[in-house]
Amino acid sequence: MNDLVNGNTLVFKVSEQGEIGELNITGDVTNFIADMSDVTLEVVEFIKNNLITxxxxxxxxxxxxxxxxxxxxxxxxxxxxxxxxAFDYIEMEEIERQLDF
Incomplete structure (x- = not known):
């Protein structure tokens, strides 16, 4: 899955093996949601540093x-x-940015 939502949010799926397909990023994308709901904790720990970066x-x-x-x-x-x-979190952060928090 690699879906553009609301014009500026890209949702992408991380596979059970921790792999991410090609991300089709346009100039308007500023927010990203990584769906890792099927990923085990062991795989998460393996790719954690990449996620932080x-x-x-x-x-x-x-x-x-x-x-x-x-x-x-x-x-x-x-x-x-x-x-x-995830969508609610992004919406709150966008409001904070608009208000310069």
């Missing part, structure tokens, strides 16, 4: 990066248990 890169560009997972594996990453919470 990606998240820092997105954050430095005033975007949001949210991971959907039932595993809480790093306090520096935005991890939520459901896709709806």
């Amino acid at each position: 990606f998240g820092q890169s997105i954050d430095s560009k005033k975007g949001s990066f949210v991971i959907v997972s039932t595993h809480q594996f790093d306090e520096n990453l935005n991890i939520v248990p459901t896709m709806q919470e």
Whole structure:
């Protein structure tokens, strides 16, 4: 899955093996949701450093990066248990950016 939602949010699926397909990123994409709901904790631990680096890169560009997972594996990453919470989190961060928080 690699879906553009709301024009500026890209949702992508991370496979059970921790693989990510090609991301079709347009100039308007500023927010990313990684669906890792099917990924085991062992695989998450294996790719955690890449996720942190990606998240820092997105954050430095005033975007949001949210991971959907039932595993809480790093306090520096935005991890939520459901896709709806991921969209809500991004919406809250966009409001904060508009208000310069």
